[in-house]
Amino acid sequence: xxxxxxxxxxxxxxxxxxxxxxxxxxxxxxxxxxxxxxxxxxxxxxxxxxxxxxxxxxxxxxxxxxxxxxxxxxxxxxxxxxxxxxxxxxxxxxxxxxxxxxxxxxxxxxxxxxxxxxxxxxxxxxxxxxxxxxxxxxxxxxxxxxxxx
Numbered sequence: 001x002x003x004x005x006x007x008x009x010x011x012x013x014x015x016x017x018x019x020x021x022x023x024x025x026x027x028x029x030x031x032x033x034x035x036x037x038x039x040x041x042x043x044x045x046x047x048x049x050x051x052x053x054x055x056x057x058x059x060x061x062x063x064x065x066x067x068x069x070x071x072x073x074x075x076x077x078x079x080x081x082x083x084x085x086x087x088x089x090x091x092x093x094x095x096x097x098x099x100x101x102x103x104x105x106x107x108x109x110x111x112x113x114x115x116x117x118x119x120x121x122x123x124x125x126x127x128x129x130x131x132x133x134x135x136x137x138x139x140x141x142x143x144x145x146x147x148x149x
Contacts, residue, residue, distance in 0.1 A: 009042075009046045009052060009055060010043050010046045010047060013039045013040075013042045013043035013046055013055070013059070014039070014043060016035060016036075016038075016039040016042075016059075017035075017036045017039035017040060017043065019032075020032040020033065020035035020036040020039060021033075021036050024036065030071075030074050033066075034063045034064075034066040034067045034070070035063055037062060037063065037066040038058075038059040038060065038061075038062040038063030038066065039059060040062075041058050041059065041062040042055045042056070042058050042059035042062075045058050087138040088138070089113075090112050090113060090115070090117070090135045090138060090143065091135050091136070091137060091138060092134065092135065093112050093113055093134070093135055094112070094132060094133065094134050094135075094148060095110045095111050095112030095113070095117075095132075095133050095134075095135065095143075095145070096110065096111055096130065096131070096132055096133065097109070097110050097119070097127050097128065097129050097130060097131045097132075097133060098110060098111050098116065098129065099129065100126065100127065100128055100129055101119050101120065101121050101126065101127040101145070102121075102126050103120050103121050103124050104124075108120055108121070108127070110133055110135075110143055110145055112133075112135055112143065117135075117141075117142070117143040118141060118142045118143070119133070119142060119143045119144070119145050120139075120142050120143075120144055120145070121144075121145060121146070122136050122144050122145060122146045123146065125147075127145070127147060131147055132147070132148045132149075133145040133146060133147055133148060134146055134147075134148050
């Protein structure tokens with residue numbers, strides 16, 4: 001029985017490598033690449049004739065080590081790549097309401113720096129036409145604004 005398990009272990013590790021790789025390919029963030037790395041170490045140990053316990057311990061150790069060594073670097077790289085858009089230049093600028101802003105009715109429009117934006121009030125108040133506003137933030141294609149009073 002033990003010999004049958006030993007001959008099946010390379011296929012178990014290859015299965016883990018394939019599943020971890022497929023999960024990694026299907027997701028946007030790094031979530032399972034470390035398991036694939038641990039699986040590679042375990043399949044090598046299995047090919048060299050290592051005991052099942054050694055293979056499992058090696059899988060766990062290499063997976064944890066890969067996670068510890070690479071996760072902080074990956075988080076730093078992925079979080080620092082926030083791309084600025086041209087919309088950011090409107091934040092903090094003043095404008096004027098060209099269509100009454102009413103969040104409940106889903107209407108509102110402002111003109112800021114010569115551009116017309118769909119707008120919503122930051123605090124939910126109705127802002128009439130002609131009122132001066134400041135752009136607080138951009139959410140999608142909408143300017144979130146507040147009165148300058």
